[in-house]
Amino acid sequence: MTSVVTAGGVSVTLRGEVVAEAEAVSGRLVSDGVPAALTAKNAQLWGPDATAEAARRLGWLDLPESSRALLPDLAALVAETRAAGLDRVVLAGMGGSSLAPEVITRTAGVELTVLDTTDPQQVRAVVSDRLERTVLVVSSKSGGTIETDSHRRIFEQAFRDAAIDPAGRIVVVTDPGSPLEAAATEAGYRVFLADPEVGGRYSALSAFGLVPAALAGADVATLLDEAAALSPMLAQPYDNPGLTLGAALGAAALGGHDKLVIADAGSGIVGFGDWAEQLIAESTGKEGKGILPVVVEGPEAPGFEPADDVRRVVLGASPGGPDAAEMSVSGPLGAQFLLWEYATAVAGRVLGINPFDQPNVQESKDNTAALLRGTEEGAEPTVVSGEPVLTVGAVEVHGPAELLGGAGDLTGALEAVLAAVPDRGYLALLAYLDRSADADVAGLRPLLAVRAGRIRKSPVPVTFGWGPRFLHSTGQYHKGGPQNGVFLQITGAVAEDVPVAGRPYSLGQLQLAQAFGDLRALRSRGRPAVRLHLRDRAAGIAELLAALS
Incomplete structure (x- = not known):
């Protein structure tokens, strides 16, 4: 049928x-x-407990028309930046602030460099590339996202070191009244205010999606036309x-x-x-x-x-x-x-759930903040994991001995992780690495799926996420969803760290604190989790791939 x-x-x-x-x-x-009530923005559709949240999160239904007000200012901004010779656009944003612009620009075939990482190697490479031709879009709904704040500070320092006035190079997208709006206005940055009644993951057609995409050269007016053609049908x-x-x-x-x-x-x-x-x-x-x-x-x-x-x-x-x-x-x-x-x-x-809140995201953020507080005295973030259970070549294996089952090599350790996935469960592979230079690590996903089918005689869903960006995405499901996930986290040695101007921590310390903070959040809920630490990234990735090939 x-x-x-x-x-x-x-x-x-x-x-x-x-x-x-x-x-x-x-x-x-x-x-x-429901169809007519939803398009009429009836906040009671998800029950009394969700009504207050839903009442201020349904603005996305209006965006195909309301976002057209942005188009004249965007056209002027594009003309100004091009006239100034600024043809490289970098977006500093996380989750809903980065994923939609990335899809828009990749589909349009125009260049947008997305920074949704705290990996020092990746950030250093972006900051050192064509700085004289770069315009930076700093995108944060709350205005307090730690990753985006760090990117802004690092770029501000880089611009000043190159005798470039940041005021002519930084564009800010945020909600009205956020701390970022106040800081950006004081610094003289161009500011675009988004609709505060649109949640981050529903913001593709808002200023968060359109500003960086338009700057990069995408036709955002056509996106709105396409959405507007569908909009009336959704009430039927x-x-x-x-x-x-x-x-x-x-x-x-x-x-x-x-x-x-x-x-x-x-x-x-x-x-x-x-x-x-x-x-x-x-x-x-x-x-x-x-x-x-x-x-x-x-x-x-x-x-x-x-x-x-x-x-x-x-x-x-x-x-x-x-x-x-x-x-x-x-x-x-x-x-x-x-x-x-x-x-x-x-x-x-x-x-029967509220699709507009994210009640379990904050815990990992709080754990990260707690771990970073020790850096004020120069301490390295730590986690209660002890010595590795197993070290093979460039890879350290950290995790509960009972879960790893006495594995003596990487293949055995990975198979033990797969064996721990419950019936109707899943494995989440979480890589706190460089999405560009360490991209080969994503090849572990299909290999783990194949190996799971061999040892369990049935498919095991295997997801892959780059840290910390997944914390603003699937991280909510990992902690708030069904208790049937097993987690394989991968961290890597940092060869050359990047300081964060005006903060007592570096990017390397922030990245490690985020990884450890999420690990603590998972383990506190009884989620089985193993961390693989690559003492040498390239060698460690090659060894992991070989262990499953």
């Missing part, structure tokens, strides 16, 4: 038993008047692709299919799965419930196989056949941003 809903430039296709599941849920949602009870997708996602999770494996099949949109991952995981992963997005390399990649606890979605045209994905979604980027935001809000209603 196949069902296709096409409207507003997007198409949602459901196959097999998902069709009946989604139709049953859609029928209840229509009976409850029938032929509503957003309602269909949201009902399918919510029904799948209620039925025990709470892993959503995402693969691209020629959608023409680059990196959309990473954006959707944050939206879905952070919105639904709480109160022991949630939908875990698992982004894989393509429909043929390990991890895309059918499984009892999995539903699969293809971005683009899904190939047919008996193993065709249960869902496929196609359409232009601007419309897809709005489609998935709407569908995620609907799925939250189906699951």
Whole structure:
């Protein structure tokens, strides 16, 4: 059985038993008047406990029209920067402030350098590249994001050291009244204020998505046009692709299919799965419930196989056949941003959770702050992990001896981690490394998925996240979602650290504190977690890949 809903430039296709599941849920949602109530911004849709939060988090529904007010100022800013010879754009932002602009610019084929890391090696490489031609966008909703504040301070120092006035090089995007707005105004930076009634992960079509993308050369007006074409369809009870997708996602999770494996099949949109991952995981992963997005390399990649606890979605045209994905979604980027935001809000209603809060994100931040306080006296952040259980070549293995089961080599240690994943659970691979120079570490994801199938005789969903950016994304699900995850964290030696101007800590200390802080948060909840520390990054990654090959 196949069902296709096409409207507003997007198409949602459901196959097999998902069709009946989604139709049953859609029928209840229509009976409850959800489509019209959601587009009318009825904050009571998610229950009394969520009403106050939802009442100030539904501005994303207006963005296809309200964000058009930004376009004249953006055009003027682009003209000014180009006239000044500034043709390299760097974005300092985390989570919702970085993921959407990255998708927009990669899809448009224009250059945007995204800094959503605290890795000293990666930050040093970005700061030292074409500084004389660089404009920096500092993007933070709260205005107090520690990673973004550190990037701003490092760039300010670099500009001054190069006899460049930062006031002509830094553009700030933040919410009205944030501490960043006050600091930026005092420093003479250009400031764009975002809609405060839009949460970070729903902000793709707000100033957070549009300002850096426009500066880099993307056509952001077309994004708004694409979203505006879909917007009226979302109020309809029938032929509503957003309602269909949201009902399918919510029904799948209620039925025990709470892993959503995402693969691209020629959608023409680059990196959309990473954006959707944050939206879905952070919105639904709480109160022991949630939908875990698992982004894989393509429909043929390990991890895309059918499984009892999995539903699969293809971005683009899904190939047919008996193993065709249960869902496929196609359409232009601007419309897809709005489609998935709407569908995620609907799925939250189906699951009975508040899709607009992130109650478990703060704990890792608090742990990081506590660890960093010791740096004021020059101390190195520490964690209660003791000596490594095992050292092989360039890799140290830290973790509970009972979990590692007396493993004597890296293959044994990795297989012990996989064996610890419970039935219907998952493995999260979390790399606090350089996303550019250490990119090969991402190759561990498909290898671990293959090895899991061999030793367990059934698929194990394996996710991959770069630290600390996943803390603003799947980190909420890791701590607030179902108690069925096992965590493999990877840290690496820092050859040359980067000081943070005006702060008592360096980037290396901050990165380590973030890794240790999240490790503590996971272990405090009884989540099994192992840390692999690479004493030499290149050698350690090669040894890990070899252990699974």
